[in-house]
Amino acid sequence: MTRLGQIKPEFVEFIPENLAPGVLYISKRYSTASHLCCCGCGLEVVTPLNPAKWRLIESDGAISLSPSVGSWSFPCRSHYWISGNRVQWAAVMSAERIAAVKSRDRRDVEAMAPQPQGFFARMVGAIATKIGRWFGR
Structure with missing residues (x-):
């Protein structure tokens, strides 16, 4: 496998x-x-572009992704x-x-998720609380 130096x-x-x-x-x-992993292993890397995942920066025809790309679920762990x-x-x-980075990433995504509001959300919350009490006995 040949590591890439440019993309x-x-x-x-x-x-x-x-x-x-x-x-x-x-x-x-x-x-x-999306791109093929830069280590040359041939696996596809998908980077969702949103504030909780990756940000794409364009400058004078060049691009940057932030934060880093960690292919930790791949055998190459690039x-x-x-x-x-x-x-x-x-x-x-x-x-x-x-594991710590993945945990932080999950928290970031959860923090960005819209919180349910209104009557229906209150009812679902009340039902979940009631069920929790039943099974908590």
Whole structure:
């Protein structure tokens, strides 16, 4: 496997079924970017573009993704930054550190999720509380 040092942005409406190595496909319409893992393993990396996940920055035809891309569920466990169309490799992270990052990411997503409001949400909350009391005995 050959690690990439650069990646080329390609703006598309739909992410293609077959991805080319070294290309970051960006769908602004669907707020998603996808690419093949930069380590060369050939697995697809999907980066949802939203405040709780990744942010895409465009500057003078170059793109950057923030935060880093951690392919920790892949066998390669690659970890890198995409900055100014360049792939900057990060140090390997321990299993404990990866678990902490994943936990923080889950909290960030939960904090961004809209909270239910109104009569229906209050009823669901009341029912859940009642059920919890029944099974808590």
